[in-house]
Amino acid sequence: MGDVRSGSIKRCATAVGEGATVVRFVHEHLTKVREKNRQAAAGST
Secondary structure: OOOHHHOOHHHHHHHHHHHHHHHHHHHHHHHHHHHHHHHHHHHOO
16 A cells, blocks of 8 residues: 555555445445344344
């Protein structure tokens, strides 16, 4: 990883893109966990 001031913007853009991908995966995972929790709660009543 480099400093954007040292001349390479590509490294910064790549890091931003990777971060966005991670955020998307975290949201997908949380959605799945919430759905499982809802199903478990519905099944226990």
